[in-house]
Amino acid sequence: MKSKSVYFYIPAAVFLLVLWQIVSLIVQLPIIPPPYLAIERLADIFSDTIAVHALYSLWRIVAGVLLAVAVGVPLGILMGYAKKADTLLAPVVYLTYPVPKIALLPILMLLFGIGELPKILMIFLIVIFQVLVALRDGIGAIPKEMFYPLYTLGASFKDIFCKILWPAVLPNFITALRVAMGTAISVLFFTETFGTKYGMGYFIMDAWLRVNYLDMYAGIIVLSLIGLCLFGILDLCERYFCSWNK
Template sequence: MIKKSLKTLYAFVFLCIIWELLYLFSAGIGIPSILNTIQALIRNFPVLMRHLFASALRLFYGLSIAFIIGTLTGFIMAKVELIDTLLSPIVYVITPLPKVAFLPIVMVIFGISETARIIILVFVVIFQFIVASRDALKAMPKAYQVSMKSLNLSKKSQLIDILIPYSAPYLFSAIRSGFGMSIAVLFFIETFVNQVGIGYYIMNRWGMVNYPDMFSGILLLSIFGFVVYGCIDWLEQKTCPWRNISNKPKS
């Protein structure tokens, strides 16, 4: 725990040094100092939190829907050969495509609405969950499958006691990468005819040439991302404790 805290402190200090060097190099043009940015963050905190809450809610809905549908689809593909044969080519063709390119199509169908934004978020990350859950079960050792059959476990018991715990590390990795992609996409889509959201706030302040306020939004978004990643790591440690056994010193 202490070692991890020291690594976090080191990264924070390193980024602060780079930030201040860029500020000095630019003579304050376009890049405010850390102190000015923190002052802007404190000054605009209520407004910033309103925008951040709206963005966080969109991320929550998008990731939750994508996780549930994507994971279930991946599990079904891994267990039913026919469905896997039918869906695998489609998944592998769509996965590398730039999903943001479909934003105009979604907006034509659903309009410029919250529904359209959430659909795009789901579309961006759902294939990661499909591939992660499918590949996890496909890579499961034969010994696990033989054990399930020999113990005559019910479908429910197989899912809860073996399949989900085994695939959990793969899913957590997909959640991390999916969250990072979602923030980038959300930042982009919040600039389209929108008046609330951290992406809108940052771009609005950029248009007003208010760089301290703009960077305060960037700083808050970075803190939010750091906290979310920390929560994901904590949740993984609690739900997948066996991953840390090999890293513990032998007595």
């Protein structure tokens, strides 16, 4: 997948804004205000109000993703490279992967309280399986013949990892993060409606309960921009680290 510049998104953004304006004119209800009013409201309250909520949400996403990468990458590589490890761990992964992660939120809140940890762990549980399965399957798809020259030369596992394993699975790894990120943001919105006064999920739901639709749409725009920025960072990483894969 080729990396895209910021200009790539401008036509799509214009199209969505025009569509939003058309729907607003057709419906003629406060629940769907014109986009320019929501953007004006966002500019008015961003620095004083929304910025704090956005930082909390971004922190939870980044912390959950980094934790998932720290755990999922070694496990995925181990399962893909060592058949005995895969035989032991694959049944556990297959049994736990299909479980809806959002259903575990009450358990996490009972175990760890209603603070930051359950929200970060929810992101962790969503991302780790995507990372683990992508790496495990990517390594499993590498032809065995590619390893023989390094085995013959007495290469260590570090050499095999740097020369074969990591370059081969890096595109899959970034793609897995990209796929998981959308789900993680959606689940984060839900988790931030419980036991917190900070986060974009809390801000949007609070605005909805106060029937403040301009604030609600301003929050939705910010949450969408957070997701877009994270996707853009992954595109830049793919462009830099996987330039050979174009």
